[in-house]
Amino acid sequence: MRLIQVTASKGWRGHEQKIIYLYEAFRDFGYVEDQWIVCVKDSEVHKAATSRNMQVIALDYKGEYSLEFAKSLKKIADEKKADILFIHNSQSHTLSVLSSLVYGLKIPMVLCRTMIRRVDSNFLRKWKYNYKGIKKIICVSHPVVDVLKYAVKDHSRLCVVGSVTDIHKFKYADTGILHKEFNIPEGHLLIGNIAAFTPMKDLHTWVRTAAELHKRNFKAKYIIIGDGPQEEEVKELARELGVENEIIFAGFRKDIPQVLPEFDLFLFTSNNEPTGGVLLEAYACRIPIVAANAGGIPEVVQDGITGLMAEVGNPVDFADKVEQLAADKNLQQQLTENGYEFLKANFTKEVIAKKMYDELNEVLVKYGTKR
Structure with a gap:
């Protein structure tokens, strides 16, 4: 599997940490042939990935509907011969759909969803969740699935893979x-x-x-x-x-x-x-x-x-x-x-990375294009 993880987030919260954890686990356990993180230039993800010597491609971000970002995403996917686009936030979801719709991005897309928030109140938002290129939506918990069911027509595309943490990063010792x-x-x-x-x-x-x-x-x-x-x-x-x-x-x-x-x-x-x-x-x-x-x-x-x-x-x-x-x-x-x-x-990196890989690989087997 040749994997691109994409986010347009500029800040640093739990979901951004998850991108880094998954990259490390996919690399360390040999789940991917190659992988890249596409993110916003000078964002916290960009800084974190760079400091860890990860393969990161940073782009200028001018907004959720930036055709330049969407075009670059298609170009990167082609150049890297990527198999799967793994989407990590709402803005990058929109940009990925634009990349497919406007510039012909062909590889299957998988969305990671972490928010308990209705998305069916807005026609365009609801449409992008049902876009044909989004083959699976991996949710962080069942309440996230439940709230998406109001918008997503095909419930079989929804699944749950929980949160992740690195137990080796945290010690049972009071530093004072x-x-x-x-x-x-x-x-x-x-x-x-x-x-x-x-x-x-x-x-x-x-x-x-x-x-x-x-x-x-x-x-x-x-x-x-x-x-x-x-x-x-x-x-x-x-x-x-x-x-x-x-x-x-x-x-x-x-x-x-x-x-x-x-x-x-x-x-x-x-x-x-x-x-x-x-x-x-x-x-x-x-x-x-x-x-x-x-x-x-x-x-x-x-x-x-x-x-x-x-x-x-x-x-x-x-x-x-x-x-x-x-x-x-x-x-x-x-x-x-x-x-x-x-x-x-x-909830360790080992457990969650395997579950995440299995979901991504299922999409690859079913929808992947032969190179």
């Missing part, structure tokens, strides 16, 4: 970086989250949970790592609730593998999460989890087995679960051990 940097008092638990400041992450409930625990004289400090459009709004809520000195807003960081093991508990309040890949990283670091019972999270967190689940948007329920877990060391050990084994069995 955050405690030193933010002068966290001795004897206080560190309760954290890693999330973009967007509505889906429901950081308002996260702050209200911290306020509820503070009201109960729970001995902890709280940290959110991330940034995003709702950041000032969330900070203002913390001020209104009188917990601005209890919550550390640490901003976007690139040292997650080093600082995540410092968390004593991972508090995850997302209200419509496709899976919550960061929860897998918490498993890798053996951090106890309290998470919202929403979206695809139940496919990652097994209530009472690998973590505790709380009612969406209910800070009192979240606070109750945090207190329950913090007070029971045996329960913490049981959940974290189960979580780590669950991670190894279902």
